[in-house]
Amino acid sequence: MDFAFDSRTEELRERLHAFMEEYVYPAEAVAAEQRARLASPWDTPAVFGELKAEARRQGLWNLFFPGERYGAGLTNLQYAPLAEITGRSPHLAPMATNCAAPDTGNMELLAQFADEEQRKRWLEPLLDGEIRSAFAMTEPDVASSDATNFETRIERSAGGDEYVVTGRKWYISGAMNPDCKIFIVMGKTDPDGADPRRQQSMILVPRDTPGVEVRRAMTVYGYADHDHGGHAEVVFHGARVPAANLIGEEGSGFAIAQARLGPGRIHHCMRLIGMAERAIELMCERASGRTAFGRELASQGVVQNWIADARVTVEQLRLLVLKTAWLMDTVGNRGAHTEIQAIKIATPRAVVGILDQAVQLHGAGGVSQDFPLAELWAAARTLRLADGPDEVHQRSLAHRELRKHAGRA
Incomplete structure (x- = not known):
């Protein structure tokens, strides 16, 4: 089995990592400072416009769209590692690259189900940000x-x-x-x-x-x-x-919603892995620079266990997400239904656990505004409800498994 990313994905990963380091991470503090001076807290800080202009200049724009007519023409498998990178700064990077929910799902919906007039009026300005x-x-x-x-x-x-x-x-x-x-x-x-x-x-x-x-x-x-x-x-x-x-037509709303939510669910899971990676990075930095009871936190067995378990969990989740993306590309969203539900159940739940341990390791700092962990935890925990709560996906997944074995008892 070949687990390597293709050349285009690798090239985009390198560019996106560089964009994050040079522009996005420094902009996190800038955005907070600018927002504090806005007339309304709902207005957009100027740094967002600067990030979007730079992302567009670098060709890091509409990466989520699988079709070349509207987007970068990437497959789900190619986009997955890119969405993971933007998930490391989920409040800035997706917006900067025009890959933020709910706009991504809405653009896909309009591209698939809207008529030409609706696309011209609403899809085109969304694509342009x-x-x-x-x-x-x-x-x-x-x-x-x-x-x-x-x-x-x-x-x-x-x-x-x-x-x-x-x-x-x-x-x-x-x-x-x-x-x-x-x-x-x-x-x-x-x-x-x-x-x-x-x-x-x-x-x-x-x-x-x-x-x-x-x-x-x-x-x-x-x-x-x-x-x-x-x-x-x-x-x-x-x-x-x-x-x-x-x-579309009257009565088609349920089917359209299902078509919209499938890609949305995997996009959330892709970004969640990025959140987990940033949490692990912050855990390692904190553990290596903090002493308690005469010993560096990094030497504490419980801390080592947290970091090791987090790495194992992330690697497992990534493989399942990549398999799901590959299936969506090869057999379609319907053919990947079981895997989409599996990642939607597993990923938010596991990432919440990793973030919770990262918060614990940071002590009071973990629940403060000085680190991104508390806000990342809130975002990840919310995704156990968004696009369908865990229990709905578990119910559907169990029914599929039971049908496969019906009549054997």
Whole structure:
């Protein structure tokens, strides 16, 4: 078996590592300083524009897009180690390279399911990094891991030329950023339909549509996630949009969501491995420069065990993620369904554990703003819920395993 990266991937890895060292890591402190002086904490610090311009100049732009029409033309297997590198600074590097969620998933969705007019109006400025977008799916009043529960309604107007969107969403990532100009909203067009998976549709709702209220920012373990654009509660008070804003056809929302979430899940796992690598690096630095009870922390057996176990875990996760990426490239997302669920279950859970030990090793510093560990922990822990909680994926994965062995007992 050949585990080597191809020449293009290696070349991009080298360039991306250099970009991170020279521009991204130094910009972490700069972004925090600039944000403190902004009129609104949701405005974008100037350093983000500088990073994006430099990334584009170096050809490190839209790396996530598999097709050459819109992106770099990389396969999932080629992109995986690049996303891992950007995951080392998850609040800056993905935005700098235009590879940040939820825009990545939204761009893929628009490329696959939108019509040409919708692509021209919304996909092209997203590809150019001129605007941001949000995916309005999760709702506060129902268990949103089951899409058949959604209460948001997308109703055809009496004249038939508009849709009326009514409902309440929350944890809509990126929506607090004023550059977020478009919401992709999932709701029910046929709430009483016989097939519960054909009741939902998706529609494009511009932010400035009358009746759209970005009500408040939602924190994640107390973090506002300013660099990411925050997470908002959004209420649609009978917002009217043209019927042409419907994506695909009525009843296709569930299928579109599944197509969008598969690549999104592996992208999260790729970046999580980068978070874990940075945690290991910080653990080693801390252990080698800190003394307790007359001994360097690096000489303590428990610390050595943490570092060794973290390395083993990361290597295991990386191999599973790369296998999943390879399957997605060769047999498609549906053929890689089991592996996508497996990495979505395993990766956030394991990385949370590594980050937790890194926090413990740093003591009070680990929970402070002086190190990135606490914020990385919050981001990783949240991914055990985002794109479907662990238990939903475990249930589906178990059903697949049980079907394989049905009738043998």
